[in-house]
Amino acid sequence: MDIDLITNVFYAMVRTGTPLLIVALGELVCEKSGVLNLGQEGMMLMGAVIGFIVTLTTGSLALGFIMSIVAGIVMSMMFAGIALGLNANQVATGLALTIFGTGLSAFIGAAYVGVPITGLEPINIPVLSEIPIIGKMLFGQDLIVYLSFVLFGLVYWFFKSSRLGLVVKAVGENPHAANVIGLPVMRTRYLAVAFGGAMAGLAGGYLSLAYTPLWAENMSAGRGWIALALVVFATWRAERVILGAYLFGLASILNLVAQGLGYPVSPNLLAMMPYAATVLVLVMISSNVMKSKMYTPMWLGKPFHPHS
Amino acid sequence: MFLKLQPRGEASKRMSYLSPLLAGILTLVTGGIFFIFLGHDPFHALGVFLISPVSDLYGFAELCVKAAPIMLCAVGLALAFKAQVWNIGAEGQLLMGGLLASAVALQLIEAEGFWVLPVVLLSGALGGALWGLLAAWLRNRFNANEILTTIMFNYIALYLLLYFVHGALKDPDGYGFPESAVFSDSATLPILLEDTRLHIGILFAMFAVVASWVFISRSFVGFQIQVLGLDSNAAKLSGFKHKRLVLLVMLISGALAGIAGAGEVTGPIGQLIPSISPGYGYAAIIVAFLGRLHPVGIFFASLLMALIYMGGELAQIELNMPLAVTSLFQGMLLFYLLACDVLINFKIKLNKSQVAGAEQNTVGNA
Numbered sequence: 001m002d003i004d005l006i007t008n009v010f011y012a013m014v015r016t017g018t019p020l021l022i023v024a025l026g027e028l029v030c031e032k033s034g035v036l037n038l039g040q041e042g043m044m045l046m047g048a049v050i051g052f053i054v055t056l057t058t059g060s061l062a063l064g065f066i067m068s069i070v071a072g073i074v075m076s077m078m079f080a081g082i083a084l085g086l087n088a089n090q091v092a093t094g095l096a097l098t099i100f101g102t103g104l105s106a107f108i109g110a111a112y113v114g115v116p117i118t119g120l121e122p123i124n125i126p127v128l129s130e131i132p133i134i135g136k137m138l139f140g141q142d143l144i145v146y147l148s149f150v151l152f153g154l155v156y157w158f159f160k161s162s163r164l165g166l167v168v169k170a171v172g173e174n175p176h177a178a179n180v181i182g183l184p185v186m187r188t189r190y191l192a193v194a195f196g197g198a199m200a201g202l203a204g205g206y207l208s209l210a211y212t213p214l215w216a217e218n219m220s221a222g223r224g225w226i227a228l229a230l231v232v233f234a235t236w237r238a239e240r241v242i243l244g245a246y247l248f249g250l251a252s253i254l255n256l257v258a259q260g261l262g263y264p265v266s267p268n269l270l271a272m273m274p275y276a277a278t279v280l281v282l283v284m285i286s287s288n289v290m291k292s293k294m295y296t297p298m299w300l301g302k303p304f305h306p307h308s
Numbered sequence: 309m310f311l312k313l314q315p316r317g318e319a320s321k322r323m324s325y326l327s328p329l330l331a332g333i334l335t336l337v338t339g340g341i342f343f344i345f346l347g348h349d350p351f352h353a354l355g356v357f358l359i360s361p362v363s364d365l366y367g368f369a370e371l372c373v374k375a376a377p378i379m380l381c382a383v384g385l386a387l388a389f390k391a392q393v394w395n396i397g398a399e400g401q402l403l404m405g406g407l408l409a410s411a412v413a414l415q416l417i418e419a420e421g422f423w424v425l426p427v428v429l430l431s432g433a434l435g436g437a438l439w440g441l442l443a444a445w446l447r448n449r450f451n452a453n454e455i456l457t458t459i460m461f462n463y464i465a466l467y468l469l470l471y472f473v474h475g476a477l478k479d480p481d482g483y484g485f486p487e488s489a490v491f492s493d494s495a496t497l498p499i500l501l502e503d504t505r506l507h508i509g510i511l512f513a514m515f516a517v518v519a520s521w522v523f524i525s526r527s528f529v530g531f532q533i534q535v536l537g538l539d540s541n542a543a544k545l546s547g548f549k550h551k552r553l554v555l556l557v558m559l560i561s562g563a564l565a566g567i568a569g570a571g572e573v574t575g576p577i578g579q580l581i582p583s584i585s586p587g588y589g590y591a592a593i594i595v596a597f598l599g600r601l602h603p604v605g606i607f608f609a610s611l612l613m614a615l616i617y618m619g620g621e622l623a624q625i626e627l628n629m630p631l632a633v634t635s636l637f638q639g640m641l642l643f644y645l646l647a648c649d650v651l652i653n654f655k656i657k658l659n660k661s662q663v664a665g666a667e668q669n670t671v672g673n674a
Contacts, residue, residue: 038455042639082643086650087313091394091455093646095593100639106632217632222463229456268471275463279446282457287450305313 003132005260010137012256017249018141018148019044019203019211019220023227024234024241025148025155026199031231032159033192034172035084036301038094040200041224042101043075047204049109052215056117065144065205072201073194075101080193084186087303098224106217119213120144144206151199156238168192172297175304185304200224222275229278233285235295244281251277313654323651328598328609330651331644338640348627356626357619357633367618369504373576374614377402377568377585379513381592382610383520384561386601390524390537391557397443397458398565399589400465401436405566406573407469408435410580413495413573414477414488424494429570436566437559439465444558448551454558462589473582488580497575509571514607516564521603529556537601565589586617587635594642613638 023040030037050071055064075097083093120142128139158165170178171188179185203223208215226248234240255270286292339357340350361367381398388395409432416424443461446452470486479489497507524530532553536543544550572584591613598612599605620634650656 078643082647086647087654088646088649092597092642095396096639096642096646099590099594099635100643103632103635103637103639107630107636110630110632222459225456225459229460232453232456266471266475268467268474272464272467275460275467279452279457279460279464282452283446283450286452289451292451305315 005257007133007136009250009253009257009260010133011140012253013246013249014137014145015141015211015249016252017246018145019206019223020227020230020248021148021242021245022144022151022203022206023200023224024230024245025151025238026196026203027227027231028234028236028238028241029155029158029168029199030192030196031300032172032236032297033168033189034175034297034299034302034304035080035189035193036090036094037076037079037083037097037193037196038091038228039075039079039097039101039224040196040227041220041222042098042105043072043197043200044101044204044207044220044224045105045218046071046075046101047201048208048219049105049112049204049215050201051205052109052117052208052213053112055209056112056115061120061209064209065202068201068205068209069198070201072197072199072204074197076193076197076200077190079197080190083303084189084193087305090301090303102218109215109217112215113217114214117209117213120210142210144202144210152238152242159238169297172299175299179304189304203227226274226278229282232292233281235285235292236297237295248274248277312657313650314657315654316652319652324600324649327648327651328600328605328645330648331598331641332612334644334648335637335641338644339637346629353623353627357623357637358615360626361615361618361622365501366504369501369506370618371611371614372510373505373507374617375610376509376513376575377572377588378592378595378613379606379610380509380516380568380571381561381565381589382595382599382606383513383516383603384557384564385592385596386599386603386606387520387524387533388557388561389596390601391533391553392536393444393447393554393557394455395440395443395458395558395561396455396593397440397461397589398561398568398592399585399587400458400462401439401562401565402569402572402585402589403462403465403469404439405432405436405569406580406584407465407472407569408432408566409570410477410488410491410573411472413491414580416495417489417492419492420494422494424492425497425574428491428495428574429567432570432573433563433566436569437563440558440562440565441555444555448554469580469584470582473580477580479579486582490579491574495574496578497571505576507571507575509568509575512567512571513610517603517607524603529553533557565592591617591638594638594645597642598645616641 023044027037027040047068051064051068054067055061079093079097082088083090122140122142125139129135167183168188170183171185175185204220207219212219230241230244230248233244252274254273255267258265258270336354340354343350343353362371381402385395385398409428412431413428439461443454443457446457447454473488474486477488479487497509500506500508524534532548536548536553568588569584573580577584595606595609595613599609616637617634620631623629623633624631
């Protein structure tokens with residue numbers, strides 16, 4: 001293995017892990033508040049298609065990303081309205097969001113399939129990006145990757161040392177107790193869901209505006225689901241979310257590695273890797289029942305009605 | 309919030325039946341508005357979507373062809389959901405059923421006789437059942453969340469199918485196309501109605517509906533599943549072997565989805581191709597909820613879902629709409645259903661106390 005290949009593998013690992021990292025950070029905050037939103041996939045796809053169309057028509061990448069985020073938030077509020085406002089089953093509502101988002105994005109994006117745009121370009125930070133192996137990975141990426149580093153830091157700090165982070169955790173652990181001591185349970189949950197939506201939208205935008213960059217039906221290819229598994233894998237801790245995201249990034253680019261090394265492996269078998277890795281990781285983490293119970297937010301997925 | 313949810317003393321039976329109807333009406337209205345927005349006459353568009361597909365015998369036969377796999381999957385899913393097992397993997401189980409059935413059908417391509425078809429269909433059931441059991445085992449043995457594992461298995465099944473259809477099962481005389489050889493007549497489902505594609509798969513589906521009804525309402529295991537669905541604590545206390553139940557429902561739902569897959573490759577398709585299902589396994593999730601997890605409800609909901617599939621195809625041809633209009637309607641229907649389901653457990657009231665409270669607050673602040 002030559003050094004260029006290693007450098008590129010590390011670079012692609014972070015690049016591929018970035019959308020997973022962004023969605024998973026959003027879902028982490030959402031789940032910490034006790035809400036399980038299985039609609040990540042649908043929100044991502046909507047973010048991807050809206051961002052793409054906006055950028056294509058206005059020519060502005062910034063506006064595209066902003067509208068991706070808005071699309072994610074709007075979708076997440078549909079979930080919140082039904083799952084929180086109307087107390088519906090969160091699992092079913094999240095599934096509905098994914099099915100709806102998949103359909104709606106395919107519908108409005110049908111005319112844009114295969115249309116090329118100029119995506120977000122990497123920004124090489126002088127000198128630092130020249131460092132062998134890790135230089136390109138950390139300092140030769142595009143703006144959204146850098147933003148994802150910042151987002152990770154923020155979420156880490158949020159739960160480690162902010163008061164608001166404590167409120168979110170309290171609401172997720174025991175909404176009744178939180179309600180009694182006067183914490184705004186519902187408002188916190190709506191905001192946490194909205195943050196999750198914003199992140200999923202941004203991650204979708206990253207796919208269609210930077211990673212690929214084009215729009216294709218169902219282009220998130222299960223990343224929203226993998227991100228959900230990542231949060232479990234990370235036992236609801238941000239520092240492990242980032243680790244997991246990059247590990248999955250690595251699993252997804254194994255075909256690149258195999259090609260680089262000259263191994264002829266079926267592309268279909270390699271495409272299976274991230275999903276197989278997800279199952280494997282879930283099995284490894286969940287088998288310690290005590291430990292996984294300890295870290296799971298106590299009220300995760302259970303409805304809460306302030307007056308009942 | 310001036311509207312308030314007031315819990316009902318007990319769940320309203322009437323509302324649980326009315327809610328799907330209400331959701332259907334809301335979907336129609338939203339769909340109509342949506343069509344106006346796209347510049348179509350809403351009544352004409354809805355007519356194309358929901359009435360034209362079944363305006364002749366051929367259309368009706370096609371409706372049954374599409375309803376059969378959905379019904380098979382949904383009957384199994386309903387059983388799993390009742391037992392609080394979130395099997396989202398009908399799609400993957402269907403694909404594995406189709407894959408294994410195809411592999412066996414291709415092995416038996418020279419064979420003749422009445423036994424060929426049952427063997428092929430049973431292999432399909434086996435493929436789906438094993439795929440479902442794998443998730444059940446991971447849940448029982450390793451506590452792995454079945455929602456996530458079954459979703460992942462859907463993707464893995466798809467790539468497995470693609471791997472084989474591009475490889476070992478590809479027709480050597482097929483000019484390199486990723487398709488298997490066409491199955492022999494002995495391994496093809498008989499046609500029920502001449503000049504249509506209506507095959508006996510719909511009979512399997514209807515049998516599954518009846519059998520699961522009997523199973524749920526008459527057998528002891530069915531009773532256990534019902535109790536588990538109503539009150540999981542009571543079920544735990546009365547010593548039901550929960551793990552065995554998880555295995556059982558995943559076995560049944562996997563096998564039914566597997567038969568659905570086998571029915572597709574041996575029925576309307578007649579060979580293994582890269583895409584054997586337009587998301588029937590996902591549509592079945594909606595059908596299971598829409599049919600209130602009840603076999604009879606599922607029967608009608610499957611027909612509706614099949615109609616939406618056909619409507620989408622027709623809207624693509626006649627109204628020049630993207631095919632995704634199908635999944636759009638499906639998603640909308642499920643969303644409205646979940647929203648309407650709030651009426652089962654809650655009454656919606658005008659929140660007088662809060663209005664008054666808000667006024668008081670303003671006074672207090674002033």
